[in-house]
Amino acid sequence: MSNLVPVFYQLLTNMEASQSACGVILVACKNLSKESVEAIKRDFSPKETDSGETHFAYDKTKNLLGIMVEQHNLADTHFFALRVKDYLQESQLLSGSLLIASFPESSASSGQLFMRMMQEIKDLDGYGEIKIYDQRNSADAEEQTRILLVNHDEHVNEFLRIYLERKGYMVTVANDGMDGMEKYREWSPDLVITDLNLPILNGYQLMEKIKHHEASAMSKIVVLTDKRLEEDVQKSFALGAADYITKPFSPIELEARVRRLIS
Amino acid sequence: METPLATAVLFLYALCAVMIVGLVVLFALKIRNSSADNKARHCQEKYRDYFVYLQAHGEEEERLKVPHGEVTQSEKQIMQKKLFELMELFTGVHRQKLIWLCEDLGLIELDRKRLKGAWKWTRVDAAYNLGMMRSKEALPDLLQLLEKSSYDPSIFIIARSIARCARDTGDLREMVLLLVRYKKNFHELIVDILSDSQIDTAPLFASFLRETSTDLVKIGLIGLLAQSQSQPGIESALYKLIESEDKDIRIKAVKLVCQDVRYLTEQRVKAFMNHKDWEIRAMMAKAVGGLGLAGYIPMLKSAVGDSSWWVRHHSAYSLTALEVEGFAALCEILREERMGNKLQMAHEVIQEELEKGKRQAAATQDVEKQLQYNQKLHLYHKSYRKTISTVAALER
Amino acid sequence: MRDFLLYYGVFAVYYVIAINSLYFIILMFSFKSIMGILKSSVYSRFQSLSGSRHVPPISILVPAYNEELTIIENVRSLLSLNYPKYEVIVVNDGSKDDTLQVLIEEFQLTSSEHMPMQPVLQTSKIRGIYHNPAFPNLYLIDKGNGGKADSLNAGINLSHYPLIASIDADSLLEKDALIRIAKVYMENPEETVAIGGDIRIANGCKIEDGVVSDIRLPDKFLPMMQSVEYLKAFLGGRIGWSAINGLIIVSGAFGVFRKDYVVKVGGYREGYPGEDMNIIIKLHKYMLENNLPYRVAFCPDAVCWTQAPDSFRILGSQRRRWGRGNLKNMIEYGKNMVLRPKYKVFGMLTLPFNILFETLNPYFRITGLLALIGYTLLDMTNAHVLLIYGLLNLLYGVLLGIGSLLLEEIAFRRYPRFKDIVKMLFYTILMFFGYRQIGVIWRFLGHIEYLRNNNSWGTMTRKSWQAENKNISSLEARG
Structure with missing residues (x-):
């Protein structure tokens, strides 16, 4: 048989x-x-x-x-x-x-x-x-875009991992700013999606560190956060964020923006 | 001898009884809670693959399927928690599909029944759940529940649910009216609650400006202040509110006016800068700098000598925001004044601005910035020489 | 003589019943409001609220005296709270160690000699204000030594926001503690003048990078006792007191205040311990005298972790200080406000309660016990009176302890393991064999110190504050 x-x-x-x-x-x-x-x-x-x-x-x-x-x-x-x-x-x-x-x-x-x-x-x-x-x-594991997700909310991490992997990205997840920075060093992703409210190192401190990291010219940063104040938006862009998305978010829109940034 | 203590002994027995009851309840609760935890963990494990399925196919057109086989009521409620966590993350089709799933699981129906339950906290639970599931059908019941509630933390849970389920601005308006009944002035919180609604709230806020109730007017002003775009057609109402007897309303109205340069005629700026409320003078002074209205430099300069610290503070800072020209005006104060608050404020702000400029000039390659700093330094030195005695006196 | 001793003993028995029954009633008020607290804590989306424009900005004031070991860690932790808009103002109160230097170095602060400050309150001389534009919401004030209250006043002068939070430099705030308190404020912004947070004992917990990562009960005897004691005071007591707006204290370790009213009552008052109780009494007094509707709220789900003293010496000094502060506050304000109908619940209930059952507690208890022991020695046939006295104390106390454990289990469940609850229950009982009695004696000693040193308060305060902070092992060292 x-x-x-x-x-x-x-x-x-x-x-x-x-x-x-x-x-x-x-x-x-x-x-x-x-x-x-x-x-x-x-x-x-x-x-x-x-x-x-x-x-x-x-x-x-x-x-x-x-x-x-x-x-x-x-x-x-x-x-x-x-x-x-x-x-x-x-x-x-x-x-x-x-x-x-x-x-x-x-x-x-x-x-x-x-x-x-x-x-x-x-x-x-x-x-x-x-x-x-x-x-x-x-086919081409080498050419996949690598995304690092830094978020304290496990639901966000779980969902975005499943969602973005289905869209063909390679995804690694970190739970706090420190963890995020370590994974960033090890893995040097193409794109980082981070929250601003994070334990240990917050999103700003993380962005600051990424900015001063040598190989950072390559990776883009997208902020995905609950913070809706203008000050936060300004500060994020000043620290080198490429995009700013507030929760609740539309996953379709998020993916579209990610795609635009890496192309 | 026995009598006075007899009551005490009786009391001892009563204490023992109450204590035993308390202990039994405590342990029963503990056991119930841990078994509920175990159950939840077990349920999550059981439906792990199912949740992956839910999250992987949130985008396609058709509805998500309910789990195969028998799902018990308690399992459904555990699943509901996880579904809510997901729903809170999304807008758009992803959220809508999860709402449909809740409907297919019979959760909306269940909570609509619980909303009429006998126990208050069951009703509050149900109200929260229905809000999360954006159940428009439950709206009349929710409004009724809010109407019957007395002031305690639960009213905010119910109000948020109403905002989420609202069909139109009429519903929102009714909710706001029910909330202001409590007379507790939680206006900011109401506006925050309204922002949870899917409906555009700007017209609602604009309509509040014409109300007679100060509560509604304040909510309208706070709501409009938080909007990024200015709402058309509110000018006349706004100008009236500037004259309001309620100080809070006056201030907020002026703040709203100050956000939009089109409202700021010269006459109005002048009036605000000479207003009897220091808050309004301070706000205007701040706005002039923020909007970059260099024409009002002389006005700001004299406001550095205002009787209110805040007006002096904002006027001086606004002058630094108006490039070299504003800075020059500050330096003139150094020359003109001999002592007093005006001189002191100007001096402090100049020093701070120069410190800042020095740092920036050192850090940047921008020739423009460096040039500007040198210009300011020069201006300062010019006035500094003439007032050296005063400055020295200040710095001592 | 025998009769007198007996009657006095009987009086003490009923005093114990009365005091505990009042505690019990307060506990019932706690039970009454616990469901509301629970639901509003579970059903508020604090994550989302922490990004809202409508949350009021807060100035966090951190008085620091000789904190070089822990201050960096704590400021870092404070800078990453989940809150939309706030600033952290560290006030170096003339430390003798390198507190100032380590902060300047770590955050690369530079002296802003001309930072405008609105001097609404009198303080000792400000030596300098430090700031770094890279950390726009961090300020450091360096000033001459003036005590904790003086530092808070200096912080108020610099603060830019309408709400102030006072936080001990050796305590650790949970990330969402501030937003939880803010929500309570937002629910009634005009009437709320102060809100207290829940203080819990961090000894035994695992602390990593400024976050309590694993909640455990302390292993050592004294911290464990205090753990149970705090739970009883905060959950069983303060929830209930706040329900009837009779709260007399918002813990200095973590509380939020409306700045305008703090300024109106003249700020914090230096010179003797108990400035945290003092400010609340003054707020009550001010609001009641001006006939303004107000409330002093308590927010039990906003948690601040603190290191409890783990030696008898330090604990004793802390408790004596509390005794001193309490007595001073009662003498100064209590006598003018107590039993005056004008002061409503506060004057008619809170203050008499505090005087009778807190301030005078040591005298009744000690003398009652002595009387009964004396009586028993004279007449062995009636030894059961002593037994009744002891049992009443024990059983009622344990009952109140069970009540607060029940509240914890209903609403918070921070210690999920079964053996934790057994351990807490055990210590609740154990508390009545020695620990409570020592506490009563410390309080009594505090009163004696007060009467002896009435004039030299300033130095004494600072000394003990210093002694305590130096000896409480650092959060970092335990991590």
Whole structure:
């Protein structure tokens, strides 16, 4: 039953031809018996996925389960993957992580992308992680823009990490000004997004230090803060900030500004 | 002998009883709180992947899906907290999608029921939640709740929720009217609360200027002062307020006038600089420097001798803000005066300005700045020579 | 003789009941307002408020005397508070160490000889004002030694904003303490003349880079006792007193005041300890005499961490000083204001309460105990009277302790571990075996010192302030 690659390759090519969308989930499993694969098929029968047909394929040698759901975009596929993970975890069949993607992706052909996905899941470690396959970062990790996030609010950090990584940036997170400065030295990012209210070193002190750091000519600073006073805006720009965004913010706008700054 | 102490003994028993009750409540509360903490942690772990899903797909058109399978009521409420943290961060589609999700989870409906609950703090909880979820349907109930509340910290929680849920300026106006009932003068806080609303508040503030209630007028003035753009059509109301009997209103109105150079006719500047309130004189003096109105240098110069310290202070600083010309006027004071407050203020500010100029000139490559500093230094020395005795006397 | 001793003993028993019942009533007021405090603390978005234009600017005054070891750390920490607009004014009160030099060096301050200062209050001679445009909201005043109150007055003269906050140089403010207090102010800006913050004991906590990173109870005996004691006084007492506007003290370690009224009552008064209680009494007096509506508020969720003395010698000197200050304030103001209806709750309740149960407490307690011991020695058959006296003291005290622990558990929960609450409970009981009695004696000694040295207050104040600050181990050293 090692028919995962040919079957999915064929299906994807057909989809591409008919210009219909689908989502693919690859799961690293334990050794599945024929019965358990059948059981999985049964339990995820189409009536629950409400639209589109679901295909299952299992690669015995690589211990990979592939699931393809027709007419699912990435969000649906992601949501579906949550269920798959829970299911496999409960029946103790999960051995590694999950990789998800939706097709057709923009540029390359679906078939080729799928082959790269197969490559990537082999290198994926961890257990039970759900990772969104990004065609960009597998290709050119060197050229990715690196963003350092400095914020004391873990919710901001968590969200922006997820959001900006999906947009193809490489993101590192720091919780306070001191931590931020250390990561800045180690990593020399292309862009820093920082709050002004930070423990230990505040945003101004951090900007001051970045300004006096040797290699700083390259990195841009965006301030993302609750402070809405004109004085703060002025002072931030005086210290070399390239942009000033107040919370609550629109992530779309933030990303647009970031993109403008690094281009 | 027994009698006087009998009450005390009785008291001892009562104390024991109350103490035991207190201890039981304390430990029960402690256990309940820690189990709630554990539950929350467990729930967060359980839905970790789900939250990643929520945050990764905040941008697409369709609604986010509620978690698969049974979600208990307490789990929903724990999720709600995390959803609120996210909602507070965003504007736009990201927030809207999370609000829809709350609706799909049945949280809006639940809190609308709790808003009518029997216990006061349940109602306040619900009011806060509904505000976070921007539930327009709950607005009438929220207004009613505010109307029934007496003055305590909870009214600010409810008011903020109303601001967030408001459908139009009418709702906001009603909320403000309910708040000023308490007569506690928390005008700044009201304006801050109004800024949480998604509605443009400038027309509301402008309309307040024409009210008779001083509270509303003050709120209107504070609101307009915080706006970056000046609101058209308020001039006539504003000019009337300058004559108000309430000093606070006078001052704020003048401050608003001073923000916009178009309002400042020569006649008005003159009137403000000679106003009976020192606050207004000080504000005008400050504004002249801030707006760079070099034509009023003579007026500022004489105001350095004002009876109020603040007017002297701002006049002198405004002169330094008016380039070399203003500085020259300050130096003239050194020459003209022999002693007193005017001379002292001019002298202090000149010294400070020169110190500042010296630092700046040393730090910058800007020839213009250096030239300016030298010019000022020269002016100072010229007047310094003539008044050497006074200066020496001052510095001793 | 025997009868007299007995009657006096019985009187002492009922005195204990009365004092504790009043404390209990105050505690009930605390319970009454705790839900409002809790909800308003949980449901206010302080992060967002800390960036608002509508928050009033505050001048933070930091009197410093011989603080060279900790001052840099503390000023850095104060410069990074979450607050929209504020300034930090450090007042070097003629330190004998390098406090001035280390500050000038660290922040590259330069002397601004001609910085305009509005001299609204009398102070000792100002030697210089230092500033650096790179830290626009930091000022350093160097002045001749004049004591803590004098330093605060000098700070007021330079301050540019309508609210002032007084903070001890060896205390550590939580990042959002100031914005929490400001919110309480904003809710009633015209009537609020002063707001106190909650003081907690930092001994045992892990402090890193000016931030309390791990909250623990102290390991040592004395700081642990004070931890429980502070919790009782602040949560059980001050919340309740503020609910009826009868607060008599805003702790000098962290309080916010309206500058205009502080100036109107003549500023802080130098010359004897207890300037923090003195200013509040004067504010009450001024507002009541002028018939102005006002309140002195308490904000228990604005926390200031402080190092508690951990030796008997220093603790004793602190408590004697409190005793002295309290007595002086009561003699000076109490006698003119007590039981006058004009002074409302403050005159009719707070002051009598303070005089009867705080100032005179040592006399009643000591003599009551002595009387009962004497009686028991004369007549062993009635030993149970002594037992009743002891039990009443213990049980009522423990009950009040439980009450404040309950408040802590309802609203703040800063010590989340189960064993912490058991430990605090244990110390609440332990407090009545020795610690309280020593406290009473210290207070009594303080009164004696007052009566002996009435004229030489200035020097004594400064000495003890100095002794204390030198000996309280630095925050930095513990980090």
